[in-house]
Amino acid sequence: NAGVTQTPKFQVLKTGQSMTLQCAQDMNHNSMYWYRQDPGMGLRLIYYSASEGTTDKGEVPNGYNVSRLNKREFSLRLESAAPSQTSVYFCASSSRPGFAYNEQFFGPGTRLTVL
Amino acid sequence: GQQVMQIPQYQHVQEGEDFTTYCNSSTTLSNIQWYKQRPGGHPVFLIQLVKSGEVKKQKRLTFQFGEAKKNSSLHITATQTTDVGTYFCASQAGTALIFGKGTTLSVSS
Numbered sequence: 492n493a494g495v496t497q498t499p500k501f502q503v504l505k506t507g508q509s510m511t512l513q514c515a516q517d518m519n520h521n522s523m524y525w526y527r528q529d530p531g532m533g534l535r536l537i538y539y540s541a542s543e544g545t546t547d548k549g550e551v552p553n554g555y556n557v558s559r560l561n562k563r564e565f566s567l568r569l570e571s572a573a574p575s576q577t578s579v580y581f582c583a584s585s586s587r588p589g590f591a592y593n594e595q596f597f598g599p600g601t602r603l604t605v606l
Numbered sequence: 607g608q609q610v611m612q613i614p615q616y617q618h619v620q621e622g623e624d625f626t627t628y629c630n631s632s633t634t635l636s637n638i639q640w641y642k643q644r645p646g647g648h649p650v651f652l653i654q655l656v657k658s659g660e661v662k663k664q665k666r667l668t669f670q671f672g673e674a675k676k677n678s679s680l681h682i683t684a685t686q687t688t689d690v691g692t693y694f695c696a697s698q699a700g701t702a703l704i705f706g707k708g709t710t711l712s713v714s715s
Binding site: 539547 | 612615647648649651696702703705706707708
């Protein structure tokens with residue numbers, strides 16, 4: 492049982508390049524999330540998917556797109572990377588949206604640098 | 607939108623001292639969750655509080671939810687070097703969680 496996995500672990504891009512961050516969970520969770528973490532800013536929600544087939548914007552969606560490929564996988568795409576997108580990206584999943592015990596399980600993160 | 611404010615942002619203690627971080631909101635919260643992130647790691651769920659005035663303990667950690675459900679605290683008794691990291695509170699906003707900015711704890715032996 493791997494939990495939440497993310498690829499790649501590290502990535503360096505040049506401004507304007509595109510890339511997709513991959514996330515998968517094997518806990519049969521309904522909801523999945525993408526966060527970015529910057530020093531002093533905590534965790535900010537980029538996009539989330541409450542259930543398979545749905546996606547919604549979070550606090551900082553500009554410059555990103557997402558795809559909920561199936562129940563297991565939720566990808567984050569940067570179409571034209573900018574230095575402001577240098578950050579650590581975390582994917583997370585949870586079992587029951589809006590349910591009382593809705594703890595989130597996080598992946599190990601992707602450390603992205605945009606030059 | 608809903609926000610949770612955490613204080614302090616940083617705290618340094620000597621091993622054996624106590625530590626407390628506070629989480630405050632201007633609106634009533636449906637619940638509060640606490641997470642810990644070790645340096646270089648990912649956030650890990652610690653606990654969830656749901657009821658007004660709720661107090662839960664995990665060994666040396668004590669979590670409280672305010673009577674008005676607008677604030678919460680995490681208290682660590684007799685800190686150890688293994689307690690270092692950033693502690694986040696988070697509140698439910700529909701399907702999503704809104705995280706505070708966290709309190710980073712450092713401990714010197």
